[in-house]
Amino acid sequence: MLPSGQTPGRLAENVLHFARVLRTAGLPVGSDRVMLALQALPVAGLEGKADFHAVLSACFVSRHEQQALFDQAFTLYWRDPDLAGRMRALLLPRVNTNTPPPVKENRRLGDALFPSTRDAPAKAPPPAEIELEATLTASSQERLQKADFETMSNEEFREALRLLTRLKPAFEPLPTRRRAASPRPGRLDVRATLRAAGRVGGDWLPLRHSAPRTVVPPLVVLADVSGSMARYSRMLLHFAHLLGQAGPKVETFAFGTRLTRLTPLLRQRDVDVAVAQCTASVKDWSGGTRIAHSLHDFNRLWARRVLGSRATVLLVSDGLEHEAAEDLAFEMERLHKSCRRLVWLNPLLRFEAFQPKARGIRAMLPHVDDFRPVHNLASLQQLVDALAQAPARRVRPQALGAP
Amino acid sequence: MPSADGTLTGLPLAEGAAGSGAAPLPASIDALAAALAAQDYVADRRLATVVYLALKLGRPLFLEGEPGTGKTEIARTLAAALGRPLIRLQCHEGLDLAGAAYEWNYARQMLEIRLAEGAAEDRAALAARLFTDTFLVKRALLDAIDPARPVPPVLLIDELDRADEPFEAFLLEVLADFQITIPEMGTVKAITPPIVVLTSNRTREVHDAVKRRCLYHWVGFPDAARELEILRRKVPGAPERLAREIVAFVQRLREIELYKLPGVAETIEWTRALRELDTVVLDPEVVQNTLGLLLKYQDDIARVGADEVARLIEQARAAAG
Numbered sequence: 143m144l145p146s147g148q149t150p151g152r153l154a155e156n157v158l159h160f161a162r163v164l165r166t167a168g169l170p171v172g173s174d175r176v177m178l179a180l181q182a183l184p185v186a187g188l189e190g191k192a193d194f195h196a197v198l199s200a201c202f203v204s205r206h207e208q209q210a211l212f213d214q215a216f217t218l219y220w221r222d223p224d225l226a227g228r229m230r231a232l233l234l235p236r237v238n239t240n241t242p243p244p245v246k247e248n249r250r251l252g253d254a255l256f257p258s259t260r261d262a263p264a265k266a267p268p269p270a271e272i273e274l275e276a277t278l279t280a281s282s283q284e285r286l287q288k289a290d291f292e293t294m295s296n297e298e299f300r301e302a303l304r305l306l307t308r309l310k311p312a313f314e315p316l317p318t319r320r321r322a323a324s325p326r327p328g329r330l331d332v333r334a335t336l337r338a339a340g341r342v343g344g345d346w347l348p349l350r351h352s353a354p355r356t357v358v359p360p361l362v363v364l365a366d367v368s369g370s371m372a373r374y375s376r377m378l379l380h381f382a383h384l385l386g387q388a389g390p391k392v393e394t395f396a397f398g399t400r401l402t403r404l405t406p407l408l409r410q411r412d413v414d415v416a417v418a419q420c421t422a423s424v425k426d427w428s429g430g431t432r433i434a435h436s437l438h439d440f441n442r443l444w445a446r447r448v449l450g451s452r453a454t455v456l457l458v459s460d461g462l463e464h465e466a467a468e469d470l471a472f473e474m475e476r477l478h479k480s481c482r483r484l485v486w487l488n489p490l491l492r493f494e495a496f497q498p499k500a501r502g503i504r505a506m507l508p509h510v511d512d513f514r515p516v517h518n519l520a521s522l523q524q525l526v527d528a529l530a531q532a533p534a535r536r537v538r539p540q541a542l543g544a545p
Numbered sequence: 546m547p548s549a550d551g552t553l554t555g556l557p558l559a560e561g562a563a564g565s566g567a568a569p570l571p572a573s574i575d576a577l578a579a580a581l582a583a584q585d586y587v588a589d590r591r592l593a594t595v596v597y598l599a600l601k602l603g604r605p606l607f608l609e610g611e612p613g614t615g616k617t618e619i620a621r622t623l624a625a626a627l628g629r630p631l632i633r634l635q636c637h638e639g640l641d642l643a644g645a646a647y648e649w650n651y652a653r654q655m656l657e658i659r660l661a662e663g664a665a666e667d668r669a670a671l672a673a674r675l676f677t678d679t680f681l682v683k684r685a686l687l688d689a690i691d692p693a694r695p696v697p698p699v700l701l702i703d704e705l706d707r708a709d710e711p712f713e714a715f716l717l718e719v720l721a722d723f724q725i726t727i728p729e730m731g732t733v734k735a736i737t738p739p740i741v742v743l744t745s746n747r748t749r750e751v752h753d754a755v756k757r758r759c760l761y762h763w764v765g766f767p768d769a770a771r772e773l774e775i776l777r778r779k780v781p782g783a784p785e786r787l788a789r790e791i792v793a794f795v796q797r798l799r800e801i802e803l804y805k806l807p808g809v810a811e812t813i814e815w816t817r818a819l820r821e822l823d824t825v826v827l828d829p830e831v832v833q834n835t836l837g838l839l840l841k842y843q844d845d846i847a848r849v850g851a852d853e854v855a856r857l858i859e860q861a862r863a864a865a866g
Contacts, residue, residue: 178602182602185597185598186594193574197594200761203761203763204753204761206763337729341672441804442802447750448749
């Protein structure tokens with residue numbers, strides 16, 4: 143299927159191979175993009191390396207984040223000092239070229255770029271199931287509902303993960319400006335009415351109505367994965383994965399001392415593989431925490447892209463920030479203003495005598511819409527119920543925190 | 546942009562004038578860059594290459610980048626440089642087919658139905674006549690691919706990220722085949738495809754299906770030399786020394802961690818303002834008073850306090866030589 147008439151010689155093969163390298167690197171380069179590149183190169187792009195780069199980049203890159211990866215791959219792949227000369231040589235008919243095929247080079251490139259992809263599948267075997275005793279008795283299930291994630295044994299934790307999949311998340315639908323046909327009288331849909339009238343020759347008008355279409359608001363999970371929170375956060379990642387499968391767009395970020403976006407990793411269908419990939423890719427898993435700093439990064443780099451104006455944010459953190467309480471209040475306020483609903487999930491609420499004394503917690507509390515515990519399955523069930531309803535917007539948890 | 550003339554009759558979709566009145570496309574990347582420069586648009590080599598490709602291959606051009614870096618301007622400039630009309634579709638939430646492509650003129654159709662009642666016209670003939678060009682209100686998309694156009698236009702679909710996702714699906718047919726299918730009528734197809742430019746500020750990710758059909762380019766902030774060249778062309782009256790200082794100042798401002806970095810549009814506005822204030826060199830007081838033209842967030846203005854401004858001016862003066 144190569145348009146060999148336009149690009150004779152080895153250029154097509156090399157571009158094809160380059161595209162394959164990019165694909166291995168995770169860029170979604172389809173064969174249509176390769177065809178486009180092969181059409182584009184003879185038009186422009188053989189003048190010099192810069193043009194060649196610009197053309198391939200316009201054809202193969204479709205998001206700004208991919209640019210860095212593309213540039214890196216480009217430099218590695220096409221690292222001939224006399225690229226222009228070589229490109230022209232490649233355009234000569236095949237008989238005239240005696241360049242050895244670049245297979246070996248590419249294997250090295252692939253390894254250099256992605257040392258981990260090869261052994262990644264091996265790393266994450268399906269976890270050994272406890273099939274034989276998977277069905278606990280009703281009373282032990284009851285107990286698990288109330289048990290704290292932190293104090294569960296590994297086996298109980300695994301059972302809890304299994305029970306988690308039984309939650310049936312539903313989401314509060316939001317009306318949009320877009321309209322859809324509706325059987326109930328509302329606003330008249332003139333277009334549809336006229337169409338129907340035309341069908342009966344204009345003798346009478348069968349009225350057609352429309353109503354606002356609804357959408358499921360996107361959900362953003364910001365999970366603290368510092369040492370004190372790791373276990374809850376792992377459960378929350380499973381929970382986020384579950385929510386993502388249930389319908390809305392879910393963006394997931396983890397933070398300890400810095401922010402990591404986990405959304406692409408959680409797209410993996412198998413939840414265990416997905417969460418294993420997440421823990422492997424977060425450098426500061428179970429490390430320290432810098433909440434204000436991480437929220438600042440989120441506000442600056444991501445908020446405008448993933449929040450829109452409808453998003454619900456689930457912030458999972460114990461709020462134990464030791465420095466920069468003013469910064470924390472500032473960033474929380476900003477986050478609160480740029481989303482529709484900010485829910486703070488704090489496992490410390492499991493203690494009945496919990497008093498928001500820590501400076502970090504006091505700084506954060508005025509800026510959340512909802513403050514909930516997240517330490518056991520029952521609390522997750524309550525969270526699911528809360529997400530299915532419209533937020534009780536004006537009930538602020540200040541009463542809890544105000545001195 | 547509804548076309549007011551209902552002059553097309555019968556089946557206009559199959560016929561139409563051949564699009565031949567447009568200026569010829571530039572023959573090389575350099576020629577294109579020169580044509581853009583003649584319209585006071587200073588494009589870097591990469592942008593010129595991508596635009597040239599889009600013209601030659603007849604592919605839509607998808608431009609993403611920070612606000613105020615000249616994404617919309619490139620479409621305007623292209624239209625002016627190539628002597629083509631510009632059709633602009635500003636996207637917003639709730640934009641639908643009726644607002645973007647076409648709509649039936651219901652009032653006229655109703656009238657026609659009433660008239661037909663009087664004339665006791667055949668029902669089928671009426672139904673067929675109700676859905677013809679006479680009753681069609683053309684919006685931007687349909688207008689751009691109208692086969693009756695003598696010159697294929699430049700179609701600018703601005704800030705696509707502001708439209709909601711379902712709208713993107715409408716665009717797929719237009720972007721891939723330059724045609725729109727009207728169920729009641731048939732398929733309208735451009736004889737000569739328009740030049741299509743899409744822009745996005747990336748407040749959300751546009752779907753890959755749209756991007757796939759386009760050439761992608763990220764429009765970044767210009768370097769100092771190019772920004773100075775832009776200022777010279779856009780604000781000809783500004784003193785050279787002042788322009789140099791402004792560029793050096795803004796370039797340094799962009800290195801600070803701000804919520805919203807100032808774009809080229811802000812630089813131009815600021816230069817105009819300073820020229821109006823008869824400023825010859827940057828001084829802290831004037832800069833403080835006019836900072837609102839560069840920075841649009843209170844947090845950013847607070848962050849760049851008096852000390853920071855003084856330091857930046859110092860550096861800018863040194864850099865301006």
